[in-house]
Amino acid sequence: MxxxxxxxxxxxxxxxxxxxxxxxxxxxxxRMTHAHVLRYIQKHPGCIQKEVADYLFYQPASFTNVVKLLEKRKMIERRADPNNGLKKNYSYFQLELRFLDK
The missing domain is CATH 1.20.5 (Single alpha-helices involved in coiled-coils or other helix-helix interfaces)
Structure with missing residues (x-):
């Protein structure tokens, strides 16, 4: 036993x-990584990429590929931060969920 x-x-x-x-x-x-990213964005609308990467313990370079795939598939959208439109740093772009699995 x-x-x-x-x-x-x-x-x-x-x-x-x-x-x-x-x-x-x-x-x-x-992949599971994409699902985790979508769930985080769903729970934290308007979050920045660095927040998501830090929460999921991802290095920024490898996380960029995850975000690019989701953006290409029109599941998320990146926009410049409305409070700081002059900055073009990738970490200041906001992520917004456009697709929710119900």
Whole structure:
């Protein structure tokens, strides 16, 4: 008999749930990272890219590719910060959710 049957069961449930989520995301050509980004933007409208990258522990260079794909697919939109329109730094662009999975 297993010493920790509940922990083992929870582990396998988590693995199966992760597999199911990844299969559904693959059907729309997305990965878990994209889902996390969309969820963060949904909960924090008007956030800047640096906030999202920091929250998800991403390096700015690798995170840019994630954002570019979502923008290309018209799931998010980047705009200049209305409070500082002269700055063209990427970190000052705002992200706005345009697509929500219901």
């Amino acid at each position: 297993l010493k920790r049957p509940l922990a083992n069961l929870l582990y396998h449930i988590g693995k199966l749930e992760n597999l199911l989520i990844n299969q559904r995301l693959a059907s729309i050509n997305l």
